[in-house]
Amino acid sequence: MTSLSRGWERIRNAGLFWPLAALALVMLFNLIFTPNFFRLEIKNGHLFGSLIDILNRGAPLMLMAIGMTLVIATAGVDLSVGAVAAICAATATVLVGNVTGATNMPLWEVIPITLGVALLCGLWNGLLVSRARIEPMVATLVLMVAGRGIAQLITGGQIITVYYERFFYFGAGYLLGLPFTLFIVAGVMLFAWLMTRRTAIGLFIESVGTNASASFYSGINEKNVKLLAYVFCAFCAGIAGIIISSNVKSADANNVGLYMELDAILSVVIGGTLMSGGRFSLAGSVVGALLIQSVTTTIYAFGVPPEVVLVVKAVVVLFVVLLYSQPVKVALDKLSRRRGVRA
Amino acid sequence: MRMQKLLLPLLLLILITALAACAAPAADTSQSASDAAQPADSSAASSAGEATMKSYEDMVVGYAQIGAESEWRTANTASIKEEAGNLGVELKFSDAQQKQENQIKAIRSFIAQQVDVIGVSPVVETGWETVFQEAKDAGIPLILVDRRADVPEDLYATYLGSDFVEEGRKAGNAMIEILGGEGKIVELVGTVGSAPANDRATGFREAIADTPGMEIIASQSGDFTRAKGKEVMEAFLKTYGDEINALYAHNDDMAIGAIQAIEEYGLKPGEDIKIVSVDAVRGAFEAMIEGKLNCTVECNPLLGPQFFDLALKVVNGEEVPKWVPSEESIFFPDEAEALLPTRKY
Numbered sequence: 001m002t003s004l005s006r007g008w009e010r011i012r013n014a015g016l017f018w019p020l021a022a023l024a025l026v027m028l029f030n031l032i033f034t035p036n037f038f039r040l041e042i043k044n045g046h047l048f049g050s051l052i053d054i055l056n057r058g059a060p061l062m063l064m065a066i067g068m069t070l071v072i073a074t075a076g077v078d079l080s081v082g083a084v085a086a087i088c089a090a091t092a093t094v095l096v097g098n099v100t101g102a103t104n105m106p107l108w109e110v111i112p113i114t115l116g117v118a119l120l121c122g123l124w125n126g127l128l129v130s131r132a133r134i135e136p137m138v139a140t141l142v143l144m145v146a147g148r149g150i151a152q153l154i155t156g157g158q159i160i161t162v163y164y165e166r167f168f169y170f171g172a173g174y175l176l177g178l179p180f181t182l183f184i185v186a187g188v189m190l191f192a193w194l195m196t197r198r199t200a201i202g203l204f205i206e207s208v209g210t211n212a213s214a215s216f217y218s219g220i221n222e223k224n225v226k227l228l229a230y231v232f233c234a235f236c237a238g239i240a241g242i243i244i245s246s247n248v249k250s251a252d253a254n255n256v257g258l259y260m261e262l263d264a265i266l267s268v269v270i271g272g273t274l275m276s277g278g279r280f281s282l283a284g285s286v287v288g289a290l291l292i293q294s295v296t297t298t299i300y301a302f303g304v305p306p307e308v309v310l311v312v313k314a315v316v317v318l319f320v321v322l323l324y325s326q327p328v329k330v331a332l333d334k335l336s337r338r339r340g341v342r343a
Numbered sequence: 344m345r346m347q348k349l350l351l352p353l354l355l356l357i358l359i360t361a362l363a364a365c366a367a368p369a370a371d372t373s374q375s376a377s378d379a380a381q382p383a384d385s386s387a388a389s390s391a392g393e394a395t396m397k398s399y400e401d402m403v404v405g406y407a408q409i410g411a412e413s414e415w416r417t418a419n420t421a422s423i424k425e426e427a428g429n430l431g432v433e434l435k436f437s438d439a440q441q442k443q444e445n446q447i448k449a450i451r452s453f454i455a456q457q458v459d460v461i462g463v464s465p466v467v468e469t470g471w472e473t474v475f476q477e478a479k480d481a482g483i484p485l486i487l488v489d490r491r492a493d494v495p496e497d498l499y500a501t502y503l504g505s506d507f508v509e510e511g512r513k514a515g516n517a518m519i520e521i522l523g524g525e526g527k528i529v530e531l532v533g534t535v536g537s538a539p540a541n542d543r544a545t546g547f548r549e550a551i552a553d554t555p556g557m558e559i560i561a562s563q564s565g566d567f568t569r570a571k572g573k574e575v576m577e578a579f580l581k582t583y584g585d586e587i588n589a590l591y592a593h594n595d596d597m598a599i600g601a602i603q604a605i606e607e608y609g610l611k612p613g614e615d616i617k618i619v620s621v622d623a624v625r626g627a628f629e630a631m632i633e634g635k636l637n638c639t640v641e642c643n644p645l646l647g648p649q650f651f652d653l654a655l656k657v658v659n660g661e662e663v664p665k666w667v668p669s670e671e672s673i674f675f676p677d678e679a680e681a682l683l684p685t686r687k688y
């Protein structure tokens with residue numbers, strides 16, 4: 001019996017357990033209370049249903065969470081991802097232009113230019129943090145505030161609508177019956193995983209996050225490690241921006257990615273990465289993002305009155321985050337141990 | 344280390360130039376405002392002698408606009424400026440960039456310049472008593488445009504703006520007509536707590552209250568944006584599916600987002616699901632021409648003509664009601680094609 005309870009303890013302390021458990025709870029709730037939530041059907045040659053919606057709508061958040069994980073692992077934070085998404089959405093739509101059925105510039109130019117803009121934003125954040133030594137929260141706050149202004153400048157304060165069929169593929173297209181956004185997320189995830197787990201970069205990031213000066217003295221170029229994290233984070237946000245604008249066929253500089261930086265940080269925290277930096281879990285962050293999107297979709301599908309949506313979200317988040325807190329963990333350990341002893 | 348020493352000043356320099364670039368336009372406007380102050384003084388002095396009725400040509404109007412936060416606002420500004428040019432009114436225009444302190448400053452400078460009447464769209468509802476009182480003491484009437492302020496009624500001459508409840512009622516009546524008095528409706532609410540969202544919901548419910556066949560089966564906020572409108576509509580469709588007969592959206596952008604969701608679901612917007620929305624922006628007309636939207640209720644930003652008409656009346660001491668609803672109509676697809684070229688926003 002003790003070995004069983006110890007096994008349970010090990011499962012409970014495994015990295016992905018709590019986010020997956022919370023996700024399972026939300027799904028269980030839907031199984032009982034939301035009709036048709038799990039119905040999957042094939043419509044117009046692709047899979048169709050609430051679950052697909054969660055994956056599809058959650059894609060921008062998953063991308064931001066992947067990027068944010070690396071930044072938080074270096075003991076930083078990037079508040080500008082929402083604004084970077086807005087800048088990139090604005091850039092992409094302005095380059096495509098609102099010409100009916102056509103584009104001003106071929107897509108193979110639009111996408112690299114847009115992502116180039118994202119990289120510039122990341123470079124700005126990264127230089128401020130790694131070279132100018134500004135607190136990450138303050139440094140990225142600059143672009144969070146200014147970014148929306150820049151996006152407004154790009155769009156001229158208007159909502160830019162695009163009418164180019166191929167551009168819509170990024171956010172609303174389907175490949176092999178699945179949303180194309182999923183393949184983008186999978187691609188970025190694979191890249192991030194290979195970069196951090198198959199090269200030394202992952203270890204560098206963890207060591208810089210744990211103790212930057214010790215890493216420096218052991219020969220790690222901690223400045224460039226930080227710079228890389230911010231550039232990659234902005235890159236992810238840029239892709240998210242393209243997906244968002246492509247999905248709604250327009251860019252609204254005021255609203256693209258609004259408050260998404262907070263959701264992205266929350267995803268990372270739910271995924272089990274500590275805000276103080278160090279060890280990180282990319283998969284955990286993606287599960288965290290899925291959890292947040294599931295809660296949102298559930299709220300819409302279940303019909304929660306609009307006035308209390310935010311409260312419901314907050315309660316769910318509070319519940320999940322409480323599970324992580326040390327005192328609660330200790331209490332849970334005690335509880336299960338006592339039960340183990342009795343048995 | 345040397346690199347690092349160089350880099351910090353460099354970054355600071357970039358930051359400062361960037362800041363200066365941001366500040367430059369603001370400085371420009373303040374300068375032009377003070378330039379404009381001098382002719383205003385002289386014209387006020389010359390007209391002060393004659394206590395006769397004013398006309399458009401010798402009226403000086405100060406207008407404290409909120410900013411340029413939306414297409415609606417841009418159109419609103421354009422209308423005011425254009426009408427001033429047409430009528431020959433001397434207009435002093437100030438853009439407050441969404442800041443109350445800028446609006447207060449603008450009103451104080453209008454008082455100092457002794458304009459005949461001040462128009463203002465208060466960015467927030469509260470905190471206006473002092474500056475409105477100053478205007479009153481200076482004998483300059485105030486006209487609130489588009490947004491109300493939470494002040495005693497004697498501090499302003501009149502309020503010109505939309506009746507959001509009436510917009511909701513119009514949408515409700517149009518919906519009854521389109522559905523033939525029977526159907527299940529889903530509602531995309533605007534930003535929770537905002538006056539247009541609250542009032543458009545109230546008006547719609549008032550209108551359909553006496554028609555028992557009309558039922559709102561779901562209501563959720565789409566935050567006045569396309570992305571949210573699409574996301575919420577997707578969820579509605581998953582839950583209620585073919586049960587939904589109609590959609591009422593509090594603005595056109597949410598309706599446009601929802602149209603995309605309906606199409607992706609495999610239904611025909613405008614036929615399988617009837618759609619009524621509010622605002623009448625260009626995108627709504629394009630959707631109506633394609634047969635995807637059934638009706639849009641106008642929320643008119645082109646307040647210029649009505650504003651100057653009111654301003655003249657107020658300046659000449661004529662009685663005006665405390666609230667002048669802006670002139671708004673309602674549009675259906677059959678007239679959309681003809682009207683689209685005339686839409687300014």
